Amino acid sequence: MITVIVVFLFMELFVCFLYKFVIHGFLWVLHEDHHRPKEHRLQKNDIFSLFFSVLAFIFILYGILSGFNIYFWIGIGIIAYGIGYFMVHDIFFHRRIKIKYIPKSAYMKGILNAHGHHHMKATKERAINFGFLYANKKYNVPD
DSSP states (O other): OHHHHHHHHHHHHHHHHHIIIIIIIITHHHHGGGGSOOOSSSOTTHHHHHHHHHHHHHHHHHHHHTTSOHHHHHHHHHHHHHHHHIIIIIIIITOSSOOOOOOOSHHHHHHHHHHHHHHHHOSSSOOOOOOSSOOOGGGOOOO
8 A cells, every 4th residue: 555655646746747848848749739729529638648547557467467566556556646637637627527526625726726827827838837636835725
């Protein structure tokens, strides 16, 4: 279980780095459609979710075939982060699945506010707030 938690927390740091230097860098061609009005249900940007899903599957499968070793738990940590990312980013913020969700906690309000600022300021060269499950306190929304 410790491995799952460590991997989950590491993923937030890794994804921040990845988004800032890779996705908003040389892979902007795959991410740009995410920052424009939605023309299609699927976006080129979804390739990143597919990549991490396949990576998690490989870790989990290898871990199972190796007797449920640490690779299994690493894969579970990646999947856990992916579920959190999907819920916060794709469902709660972008509303890619239509559900009625109104954030009540200061934490969720801050996360969604920070991501809103990311989209207001984001271009390939200029963007802020690359995290998905952590937001600076300056984005907290008063109750």
